Amino acid sequence: MDWLELFIHDTTWTFAAEILIRCVIMFMMIVLFLRLTGKRGVRQLSIFEITIILALGSIAGDPMFTKEIPLIQAVLVMSVIILMYRLTTWLMMKYQWFEDILEGQSLYIVEDGMMVLEDIKKGKYSHDEFFAEMRQQNTEHLGQIRTALLETDGKFSILFYEADQVKYGLPLFPKACQVVKQVLPETHYACIYCGFVDMLTNAQQQCIRCKCCEWTKALNTKRTN
Numbered sequence: 001m002d003w004l005e006l007f008i009h010d011t012t013w014t015f016a017a018e019i020l021i022r023c024v025i026m027f028m029m030i031v032l033f034l035r036l037t038g039k040r041g042v043r044q045l046s047i048f049e050i051t052i053i054l055a056l057g058s059i060a061g062d063p064m065f066t067k068e069i070p071l072i073q074a075v076l077v078m079s080v081i082i083l084m085y086r087l088t089t090w091l092m093m094k095y096q097w098f099e100d101i102l103e104g105q106s107l108y109i110v111e112d113g114m115m116v117l118e119d120i121k122k123g124k125y126s127h128d129e130f131f132a133e134m135r136q137q138n139t140e141h142l143g144q145i146r147t148a149l150l151e152t153d154g155k156f157s158i159l160f161y162e163a164d165q166v167k168y169g170l171p172l173f174p175k176a177c178q179v180v181k182q183v184l185p186e187t188h189y190a191c192i193y194c195g196f197v198d199m200l201t202n203a204q205q206q207c208i209r210c211k212c213c214e215w216t217k218a219l220n221t222k223r224t225n
Helices: 003-007 013-037 039-043 047-065 071-094 096-103 117-123 127-135
Strands: 107-111 145-150 156-160 188-191 197-199 215-217
Touching: 013 071, 047 071, 071 096, 127 145, 127 156
Parallel strands: none
Antiparallel strands: 107 145, 145 156, 188 197, 188 215
16 A cells, blocks of 8 residues: 555645645635624524535535635635525515425424324424423423424424423323223323323223324323423
8 A cells, every 4th residue: 555645645735735725715714604694503503504504515625625626616606605595594584484485384292281293293203202302301291291392493392381280191201101901990091192181991992082092191290390
């Protein structure tokens, strides 16, 4: 193996100095671009902003070390991207329908302690993924949650019931969420699929909300911060 060929090849001192200059200029262009996008673009990324960042990486990367690409071309491309970004964000602020098309809408995942099945299907997430997000916010069961939304940036927003308003709800921890084979009288059970709570006459009773036939014992413990 020719180590000199591997690491240096035909790189000259002149081209090495040119690479340094190219990197400095493109680095400054990236900083300028991110500064112009505003603080929101740095704090959290939407699908649209991720697309812009990926395009930015491609635009900035090649001119840093490719001799055949003049910097003016990269500057022109980045200038167009900045103008497109500004125009798109202005349209998003002015027209709600445009923002909905580009970034989507927030989806209701839980309402009144039960899963919102229609919106969950739109979000294309599994129950386990939702439950994991809720557990990370110190939630033991759905009866503690008044409303939970999946925001357009993929984050969860949850509103909790006050302690004296907590209902019976579906457990979110695996060991507590076991399918029951026999039911006890005067005991609350939660549908494993949708979280509907009922007192059962038998363990195979069909859920009136989602038609599922699997139940687990519901909890009504208060939330601890």
